[in-house]
Amino acid sequence: MSTTSAERTACGWVDENAAALSRWTSEIWHKGETAWREYESAAWYVERLRAEGFEVEEGSGGMPTAFAAEWRNGDGPVIASYAEYDGVPGNCQAAATVRRPREGLTEYAGGHTDPHSALGMSAFGGVLAAKAAMEREGLKGTLKFFGEPAEKVRGSKPIHAARGYYDGLDAMISFHPCYMLPLCNTVNWDTHCGAAYAMVYRFICDEPETWLKRAEGQPIPQAHSAVRAPGANDALFAMYNSGKALRDSMLPHMGGWSISEAILTAGQATADNLPARIAEIQYIIRVPTVEMAEQATMMLDRFAAAAAQLTHCRYERIWVSKSRPGLANHVMADLVYKKLEAVGAPRWGEKAKAIAREIQANLGLEPMTEPFLPDCERLMPPEEAERILRRDLPPSQVNYTSDDYTEMCWHAPTARLYIARPMLSAPAGYAYPDWVMNALGGIPETIDPMTVCAAKTIALSILELMQNDERRLAAKREFEERTGGGIGGSQWLAPLCDYDPPVNLRWPEYVETRRGREWWMPTAGY
Structure with missing residues (x-):
């Protein structure tokens, strides 16, 4: 040997x-x-x-x-x-x-x-x-x-x-x-x-009460019967479906190209007649070249802007990875x-x-x-x-x-x-x-x-x-x-990372509870 x-x-x-x-x-x-x-x-x-x-x-x-x-x-x-x-x-x-x-x-x-x-x-x-x-x-x-x-x-x-x-x-x-x-x-x-870009789109509904003008003489909305802003969950839903359209139309099913998504955070845990204030969806784009990753990101940005406008939200794009x-x-x-x-x-x-x-x-x-x-x-x-x-x-x-x-x-x-x-x-x-x-x-x-x-x-x-x-x-x-000459050479690709580590996102994790150590979804009841 x-x-x-x-x-x-x-x-x-x-x-x-x-x-x-x-x-x-x-x-x-x-x-x-x-x-x-x-x-x-x-x-x-x-x-x-x-x-x-x-x-x-x-x-x-x-x-x-x-x-x-x-x-x-x-x-x-x-x-x-x-x-x-x-x-x-x-x-x-x-x-x-x-x-x-x-x-x-x-x-x-x-x-x-x-x-x-x-x-x-x-x-x-x-x-x-x-x-x-x-x-x-x-x-x-x-x-x-x-x-x-x-x-x-x-x-x-x-x-x-x-x-x-x-x-x-x-x-x-x-x-x-x-x-x-x-x-x-x-x-x-x-x-x-190949290359890969990963990012989280965060939708935030800051002022749901301003989506429609309140009726005269109504100091507060009729919470369980009034119309409400679509909110962050609707934005995420619109983004999710738009992303599927991108995957089907932009990336042919060959050559190892892919766009995958994961829903990270939902900002409301009840079914009350209130809009969700925050929601997050993560994407990872795996493609052969940086240029392809840039093109796919441009389309996702457009979808996020449209989804936010439709649902009375704003959006943020948080980078997770830009790799060569x-x-x-x-x-x-x-x-x-x-x-x-x-x-x-x-x-x-x-x-x-x-x-x-x-x-x-x-x-x-x-x-x-x-x-x-x-x-x-x-x-x-x-x-x-x-x-x-x-x-x-x-x-x-x-x-x-x-x-x-x-x-x-x-x-x-x-x-x-x-x-x-x-x-x-x-x-x-x-x-x-x-x-x-x-x-x-x-x-x-x-x-x-x-x-x-x-x-x-x-x-x-x-x-x-x-x-x-x-x-x-x-x-x-x-x-x-x-x-083309080593680091900094004519054919060298410089690092693409221009963001801070995304460690503060709501990544799934183990947590300590009164019931003991659990996955972030409670063990009891499953």
Whole structure:
């Protein structure tokens, strides 16, 4: 597997600490915290990083659940990776072979889908393994490790980028569990993720009493019978339907383009004959280019203005994310894939297979001798994955799908690594329910093989970048060529973020009540 003393030390560290990585992954997974509210998860990383000798800035970039950590071992290259740890509302699943929420919660609470719990721990394990090797072998250099909240709304990385946190890096390694084929046990080649804009439109009905002139002699409106201003809920409803028209007319159903929405806040909790004073709807636009995102935003702005005028409201647009499309780096992709080849694809043992068969049986399926997709244990060369991916894309489309690691690509040579998460084979015509993937991401026997494989690959890649000046400088030269001179070059895209972190919006979260700890929708009665 490994050929140098440093590589053997790093892989040995992962093997020796595999049980701890498994335990830590499970701990983050069970927290199930969601975007901008990952308080316990971020605190866990900060405490652990400090225990490992890192200097840590908490709340980096003005984001309470972000951090920036650094460990120096003398002058040398600066290599970085990062953790994500946000889950998704409405995906609370137990680490079990049947569908059920985690104890004390409902299915509407947060849960890990990708899972970011293992994403973060894989990168953390890789960085710690590289650190152990650097200490033992006396390798000079700096490791940086970022805590990136709210990836599901592409939240933190545009802010970190705009505020200079990625400047001065020699390389960045981005990891994500496989989320679609053929991007499984491979590295992105040319087609990286696209641009994305996310925003919240807030409708406010400031003076509902001025919508109609009050009748003569009526000092107060007849509250339960008088006409009333449509108000914020009607504005939101008009905006929601207009947005659907945009989606159907502006974005054809191909090429990975999408506009998705979520209703955040309603400003009235009764059915009285009073207008809602405030309502909020969030949109995220995932498209290949910034120009397309700008066009879609322009149309949403028009819809918001019309909805507000119609309903006696005003509106505000609050930015959540403005992120750039990704930038390829073949030197980095080749370097990381060679380390993945040295480590080998993950392997699932009999305990994991028995769990997978139990899930199949509980779903009424015939358990399979080999329940996992063959792709899970097969390497896919980056150029071959690229060829398969592009079969269904128009030649003019450079970027595809969505993730905000793309921000890092414009500040340092970046590789995007994918390792197989546990995915089950299915009988012809059958689709597994979503809870199955979520559960497999939380069961140690099924998720640990991915974490170990990814941690070793990241560690070996970091060590190669630390020691191989020729390859590291070649990656930098390619970065400079693609950006027309590096940061600030003629083809470089500057950060788009011109807004403050949107942490004060009414994001779903866990709350403490007299009934105990609950999801923001009360547990009692569900």
